Amino acid sequence: MSTIGTGYDLSASQFSPDGRVFQIDYASKAVEKWGTVIGLRGKNGVVLAVEKIITSSLHEPDAGGRIFTIERNIGMAVAGLMADANYIADIARQEAANFRQQFEKPIPLKHLCDRVSGYIHAYTLYSAVRPFGISVLLASWDETDGPQLYKIEPSGSSFGYYACASGKAKQQAKTEMEKFKFAEMDTETLVKRAGEIIYRVHDELKDKNFRFEMGLVAQETQGTHCINHELYTLSARNAGESAKDDDDGSDNEGPQ
Amino acid sequence: MLNNYQSSGYPLWSNGPTPGGFYNFTGGQQTHKLPSELVTEGPYGTKRNTSSITTGSSVLGIRFDEGVMIAADTLVSYGSLARYQDIHRVFKINNNIILGGSGDFADIQSIKRNIDQKMIEDQYYDDQITMKPKELSSWLTRVLYGRRSRMNPLYIDVVVGGVDKQGVPFLGNVDLRGRAYEDYVVATGFARHLALPLVRERKPADRDFTAQEASDLIRKCMEVLYYRDTRNMSKYTVGVCTTSNCLVEGPYNVNENWTFAANIKGY
Numbered sequence: 001m002s003t004i005g006t007g008y009d010l011s012a013s014q015f016s017p018d019g020r021v022f023q024i025d026y027a028s029k030a031v032e033k034w035g036t037v038i039g040l041r042g043k044n045g046v047v048l049a050v051e052k053i054i055t056s057s058l059h060e061p062d063a064g065g066r067i068f069t070i071e072r073n074i075g076m077a078v079a080g081l082m083a084d085a086n087y088i089a090d091i092a093r094q095e096a097a098n099f100r101q102q103f104e105k106p107i108p109l110k111h112l113c114d115r116v117s118g119y120i121h122a123y124t125l126y127s128a129v130r131p132f133g134i135s136v137l138l139a140s141w142d143e144t145d146g147p148q149l150y151k152i153e154p155s156g157s158s159f160g161y162y163a164c165a166s167g168k169a170k171q172q173a174k175t176e177m178e179k180f181k182f183a184e185m186d187t188e189t190l191v192k193r194a195g196e197i198i199y200r201v202h203d204e205l206k207d208k209n210f211r212f213e214m215g216l217v218a219q220e221t222q223g224t225h226c227i228n229h230e231l232y233t234l235s236a237r238n239a240g241e242s243a244k245d246d247d248d249g250s251d252n253e254g255p256q
Numbered sequence: 257m258l259n260n261y262q263s264s265g266y267p268l269w270s271n272g273p274t275p276g277g278f279y280n281f282t283g284g285q286q287t288h289k290l291p292s293e294l295v296t297e298g299p300y301g302t303k304r305n306t307s308s309i310t311t312g313s314s315v316l317g318i319r320f321d322e323g324v325m326i327a328a329d330t331l332v333s334y335g336s337l338a339r340y341q342d343i344h345r346v347f348k349i350n351n352n353i354i355l356g357g358s359g360d361f362a363d364i365q366s367i368k369r370n371i372d373q374k375m376i377e378d379q380y381y382d383d384q385i386t387m388k389p390k391e392l393s394s395w396l397t398r399v400l401y402g403r404r405s406r407m408n409p410l411y412i413d414v415v416v417g418g419v420d421k422q423g424v425p426f427l428g429n430v431d432l433r434g435r436a437y438e439d440y441v442v443a444t445g446f447a448r449h450l451a452l453p454l455v456r457e458r459k460p461a462d463r464d465f466t467a468q469e470a471s472d473l474i475r476k477c478m479e480v481l482y483y484r485d486t487r488n489m490s491k492y493t494v495g496v497c498t499t500s501n502c503l504v505e506g507p508y509n510v511n512e513n514w515t516f517a518a519n520i521k522g523y
Contacts, residue, residue, distance in 0.1 A: 093380065
């Protein structure tokens with residue numbers, strides 16, 4: 001990489017002459033090494049889905065979960081260094097608890113996103129620290145605000161989305177997403193689309209095994225964030241499996 | 257004027273706590289000190305607040321064959337003034353637990369916030385294990401006993417009820433000192449005097465109450481409490497927890513009947 005050896009990539013507290021903070025670029029690179037994570041915002045809920053790549057057959061199936069519950073109605077999915085992710089989950093939970101303590105109501109996702117992204121941003125300003133090597137998806141549903149979906153980058157910048165993706169197959173996932181209008185989609189379909197996208201973008205040649213994991217917060221779950229909800233996850237996995245089979249089938253039709 | 261006068265020249269009391277303070281046992285933590293706004297420093301120690309301000313009156317809980325019911329009126333008094341008349345004092349904690357609180361209402365709100373946060377922390381672990389009423393009751397005894405040991409009790413008397421994983425109902429009471437007991441009927445405040453005997457005399461010896469019996473008894477008892485306890489009012493809520501559902505119902509109104517009043521003489 002051209003950045004190496006120039007000296008501008010040694011700390012997060014210095015710009016390079018062309019206006020970049022290389023430590024942030026490296027953090028984003030780190031995120032791209034990790035299994036794809038997507039978030040879809042539908043009519044009555046939000047689904048978070050993760051392609052959890054299984055690195056060892058000795059792991060338990062639920063080990064290294066990348067979806068977290070932050071509040072009763074707030075879920076978080078992460079692509080990136082899991083140690084950083086666990087720490088940020090803890091920070092987010094503290095912020096949510098702090099808000100609840102003060103106002104006796106759950107934190108609106110907009111505010112939580114502001115607080116967490118502010119925290120992540122602070123780690124891009126000083127030479128003594130490194131930026132977080134994670135991309136964070138935050139999802140919530142409640143009666144007043146409806147479905148909400150935000151993504152925070154390692155730089156600390158955040159946006160609200162109808163659908164977003166991070167990790168290995170971010171680009172492919174975005175291409176898949178652009179085919180749909182999620183804003184009018186019911187939860188049942190939304191969950192299936194999530195399954196289809198994750199199974200489609202999974203690269204079997206590079207990574208053999210993966211586990212589809214899902215977080216769901218919707219009207220249908222009474223505004224509770226559920227990790228791997230039994231029925232919905234099964235429906236998503238089935239939809240994913242059959243989408244993958246269809247793709248494989250169409251590939252075989254062409255000249256070998 | 258002679259408070260600090262020492263004729264012998266030696267301190268009368270060394271290596272001990274200040275008057276009104278606590279011993280520091282070896283290996284123990286530092287003594288707990290309250291923020292200065294909560295205590296009044298005096299020459300012989302500190303004075304703490306020892307009375308409640310806004311209070312909720314009785315809570316009554318009845319266990320029946322497949323669950324529990326907890327009722328409390330919707331009044332929160334300020335001394336003898338009926339200050340807040342539409343306050344729920346029975347809460348759903350999670351799908352297995354309901355809780356009724358009496359005593360200092362600020363302390364009830366405080367402990368309720370703590371419990372609510374615990375329920376969210378329960379959800380973090382994503383292990384399909386949720387807190388059961390017996391566990392909450394046990395936790396409350398530790399918190400309340402800890403507070404009383406630090407001479408800073410929470411002025412509350414709570415009724416905890418619900419069903420466990422096997423669907424077995426639990427009903428218990430924890431008070432401000434951390435004392436606790438379980439029974440098929442528990443009550444706090446005036447209901448202990450007025451409602452307990454009413455429920456006990458109707459208890460069939462060979463079986464539990466049915467939901468209908470429990471519901472009727474609660475209605476009767478809330479009416480009696482309204483008549484006889486000046487810190488009660490006619491509106492009340494009922495928490496019901498069974499294996500199939502857990503919710504707070506109401507507010508309901510008691511059957512008021514004042515026709516007897518005309519016959520009361522001599523007051």
